[in-house]
Amino acid sequence: MNAAGLKKGLKATGRRVTRTRQAVLGLLERTPQPLSATEIFEQLQKENVAIDLVTVYRTVHVLKELGLVAQIELHHEGQARYEIKEGREHHHHIQCQMCGAIVDLLLCPLKKITKLIESQTKFVVDDHTLEFTGLCPRCQ
Amino acid sequence: MNAAGLKKGLKATGRRVTRTRQAVLGLLERTPQPLSATEIFEQLQKENVAIDLVTVYRTVHVLKELGLVAQIELHHEGQARYEIKEGREHHHHIQCQMCGAIVDLLLCPLKKITKLIESQTKFVVDDHTLEFTGLCPRCQ
DNA sequence: TCATCTATTGCAAGTGTATTGCAATTATCA
DNA sequence: TGATAATTGCAATACACTTGCAATAGATGA
Known part of the structure; x- marks a missing residue:
């Protein structure tokens, strides 16, 4: 530990x-x-x-x-x-809607997108959430 | 209506x-x-x-x-x-953490990324959430 | 238009997650 | 080891949301 x-x-x-x-x-x-x-x-x-x-x-x-x-x-x-x-690393997750299993996603695709959003909205972006749901290989 | x-x-x-x-x-x-x-x-x-x-x-x-x-x-x-x-259109939001204002984002950047995640995780992706927080122009 | 049928509503009570107040406990440091 | 202040457990509370059930009100057909 x-x-x-x-x-x-x-x-x-x-x-x-x-x-x-x-x-x-x-x-x-x-x-x-x-x-x-x-x-x-x-x-x-x-x-x-x-x-x-x-x-x-x-x-x-x-x-x-x-x-x-x-x-x-x-x-x-x-x-x-x-x-x-x-x-x-900063990362996000995908969860199976059948069995509830949670798997890490190893990429965060939002760095470039954040810049775009800042210029579009004039906000200063501080944080984001991104979560996917779907069916895992077992539950398909 | x-x-x-x-x-x-x-x-x-x-x-x-x-x-x-x-x-x-x-x-x-x-x-x-x-x-x-x-x-x-x-x-x-x-x-x-x-x-x-x-x-x-x-x-x-x-x-x-x-x-x-x-x-x-x-x-x-x-x-x-x-x-x-x-x-x-399908869209997401950004919320100001000071005043709570919610603004629509007019793009959803996740279509391509979804494909990538599906091939990476073998999940079938059904849905996603994406929300940003930050400071709006007034609250900066 | 009116009577009947059943979906819908309001009220009260119940869930589940998370927070707060306070007295008892325990980590820290001289 | 003993003092002191942070931490913990318990009970109560807050809050979003759901459920059971009797009363209400749409919809339909005569």
Whole structure:
């Protein structure tokens, strides 16, 4: 686990290194798919890590602030998911509408398009979301 | 108002032409921005159209099924918005993170990219979401 | 026009995700 | 080790949206 990065970030912002923060970060690091707060909660329960769902929410919030974790919102899912950000390229996702599987897309095609949008709208673009849905090879 | 389209769609699916359905469609047609269910509810109240919030939700659901209205979900807004679909090109939006203003983007750059993603992931892509956030000219 | 049938509506209650207040707990540091 | 302040768990709350059911109101045929 990126314990050093976690510790450094927490210290730098006057926060404490706790069991639960380490457990949540550790779980996200060893899970390939983005997890929802509920999934984090349930998985840690299974692993006998005592943690409240409220604490999961507060923890992912902190991890986001430290830049260690990214929050993603998939199409019509009605809940946020979290994944490790540190050491990974900016990317997007595709989700199967049958089985719910989530796969990373390794390209983000929006850099050029962002320039175009800025000149068209006179906005200063700060961020974007891009998510695809469809059928995965198994569910076709 | 596209009363003909509404009537035709409703009849074709064994549904009834009601005051509330006409009122919701009419409001969406004369409002340039996408509206949330609560905003539809409040605006119709102002106009002395008696309607319950529950009915707004049920109505936009029907209008979506008829293909007359599109549901959009902006970045971190936590609520869906609805806009007229009929007669309009497929498009996306940019929202100002200061004042909340929503502006249409007149291009969708994802047709070519969709092909690429399909060959990369072996998914069959069905839909996508793409939303930008930033600062509008006034708020910069 | 009126009666009948059934879709639609409003109200109340219920879901599910996420947040907040506060007292109890625990990490940190002298 | 003991003081102090951040963190946690629990209960309550907020908010978007949905569901059950009785009352209402379109649609249809006589």
